[in-house]
Amino acid sequence: MKLWGGRFREPLDPFIEGFTSALRFDKRLLPYDIQADIAHAKALSAAGVISEELANKIVKALEEIKEEVEAGRREIKGNEAEDIHTLVENWLEEKIGEEAGFLRSYRSRNEQIACDLRLYLKEEVKKIEEAINSLQATLLSLAEKHKGWKLTGYTHLQHSQPVSLSHHLLAYFWMFQRDKERFRDGLKRIDISPEGAGAIAGVELDPGLKANLLGFSRSFENSIDAVSDRDFLIEFLSHCAICCIHLSRLAEEIVLWSTQEFYFLTLSDTVCTGSSMMPHKKNPDPAELIRGKTGRIIGSLVSLFIILKALPLSYNFDMQENQPALFDAIDNLKDCLIAMNKILQNLSFNKERMEKSIEDYLLAVELADYLIRKGIPFRRAHRIVGELLLYAMEKGKKLKELEIKEMREFSPAFDEDVYEHLSLSSFFRRRNFPGGTGEKAIELQIKRAKEVLSQYG
Numbered sequence: 001m002k003l004w005g006g007r008f009r010e011p012l013d014p015f016i017e018g019f020t021s022a023l024r025f026d027k028r029l030l031p032y033d034i035q036a037d038i039a040h041a042k043a044l045s046a047a048g049v050i051s052e053e054l055a056n057k058i059v060k061a062l063e064e065i066k067e068e069v070e071a072g073r074r075e076i077k078g079n080e081a082e083d084i085h086t087l088v089e090n091w092l093e094e095k096i097g098e099e100a101g102f103l104r105s106y107r108s109r110n111e112q113i114a115c116d117l118r119l120y121l122k123e124e125v126k127k128i129e130e131a132i133n134s135l136q137a138t139l140l141s142l143a144e145k146h147k148g149w150k151l152t153g154y155t156h157l158q159h160s161q162p163v164s165l166s167h168h169l170l171a172y173f174w175m176f177q178r179d180k181e182r183f184r185d186g187l188k189r190i191d192i193s194p195e196g197a198g199a200i201a202g203v204e205l206d207p208g209l210k211a212n213l214l215g216f217s218r219s220f221e222n223s224i225d226a227v228s229d230r231d232f233l234i235e236f237l238s239h240c241a242i243c244c245i246h247l248s249r250l251a252e253e254i255v256l257w258s259t260q261e262f263y264f265l266t267l268s269d270t271v272c273t274g275s276s277m278m279p280h281k282k283n284p285d286p287a288e289l290i291r292g293k294t295g296r297i298i299g300s301l302v303s304l305f306i307i308l309k310a311l312p313l314s315y316n317f318d319m320q321e322n323q324p325a326l327f328d329a330i331d332n333l334k335d336c337l338i339a340m341n342k343i344l345q346n347l348s349f350n351k352e353r354m355e356k357s358i359e360d361y362l363l364a365v366e367l368a369d370y371l372i373r374k375g376i377p378f379r380r381a382h383r384i385v386g387e388l389l390l391y392a393m394e395k396g397k398k399l400k401e402l403e404i405k406e407m408r409e410f411s412p413a414f415d416e417d418v419y420e421h422l423s424l425s426s427f428f429r430r431r432n433f434p435g436g437t438g439e440k441a442i443e444l445q446i447k448r449a450k451e452v453l454s455q456y457g
Contacts, residue, residue, distance in 0.1 A: 022083040027076045032119035039213035061095040108199035110227040110315040131337035138344045143169045151354035167437040179243040191217045197226035200314045228314035237301040248294040251287040268346035293332045300329035360398045366421040374413040
């Protein structure tokens with residue numbers, strides 16, 4: 001039975017009924033809808049609208065419905081109601097009869113769906129945080145395990161300067177830490193109860209009481225805003241998109257590093273697939289799929305922007321299309337986080353190949369810094385080193401193989417102490433400042449990462 005229809009003479013067209021139904025996707029909101037229904041029954045009793053006896057009867061029946069669904073004794077069918085709110089009230093009527101209709105008092109589905117979504121997101125944020133935590137723990141473990149390993153760092157995908165593998169891995173740790181902080185900060189705007197807003201103008205029930213019953217930190221300030229606001233969804237989806245962008249960047253490096261050209265890492269068979277045609281192939285498909293799903297999650301965010309663009313106040317049925325995009329993004333983000341964690345737990349790094357990639361030309365910046373300390377302005381030092389580097393390349397020599405007399409042809413500032421700046425050990429030793437790639441700096445960074453991770457455990 002529908003929650004409306006008294007002023008209609010004709011039944012709804014079957015196609016339109018299916019077209020407008022939300023049950024096929026909002027059925028996942030069942031526990032939150034029941035939670036809100038229970039709070040509403042208690043609020044009606046507190047306001048004297050229904051007796052405490054009837055409120056208890058409604059609450060008991062709702063709890064039975066929830067338990068029956070969880071135990072598999074009651075199944076949600078995609079065409080038996082137009083939305084989750086109607087379904088729950090229909091089931092309640094099966095349980096207690098016509099008195100179930102009192103639950104509709106002082107209420108609108110406009111506030112119900114806003115409430116259900118907020119309750120749902122509060123739980124999903126916790127699950128996403130846990131998944132990010134687990135991924136960070138894996139990155140931190142890899143960083144600890146590979147302390148002292150060196151490789152070429154890249155800018156523009158060209159050799160730039162040497163870095164430590166731990167430093168590179170920890171860069172992603174801090175990206176995911178900010179993602180986690182964004183999700184947690186967004187909770188402040190999710191954790192607002194819309195209950196009591198009614199359809200648009202509010203109802204004669206205490207919003208604060210319902211907020212407390214549902215565990216919200218506060219209640220709405222404006223009833224129109226309460227039922228029409230979906231910016232908390234846009235903000236949440238933007239956090240999902242940013243997080244997946246970070247996953248995608250890491251996935252891209254895994255794809256590159258596992259190629260024969262790089263061969264910086266090898267992926268376990270458990271996280272790769274093969275080719276239907278080429279027997280020799282071992283493809284990093286899960287990492288590639290993470291890249292692909294990132295576009296899908298960004299698409300969900302864009303979808304919400306477009307749906308909400310220029311909607312007049314207050315509630316409009318366009319908003320029903322928010323839910324499929326939201327649910328799809330959440331499901332895919334959680335899957336991507338789990339998949340990336342499994343990929344990282346099932347790879348091995350190639351130390352010899354990484355260290356072999358480091359050329360002494362990567363220490364060119366050290367020469368420029370050396371000249372600065374000799375009193376030469378950086379712009380001129382940059383040019384001197386560039387010309388010296390070109391000379392060394394043409395001669396087929398490494399920088400440390402050049403003689404002082406050769407260097408002095410480019411600047412008289414070069415002296416014997418220049419060779420102290422042309423070794424990897426000295427390069428890393430000079431980068432033990434906070435946030436640097438030196439070994440002592442990495443130790444401090446790992447310690448700090450552990451402290452940060454424990455705060456979210």
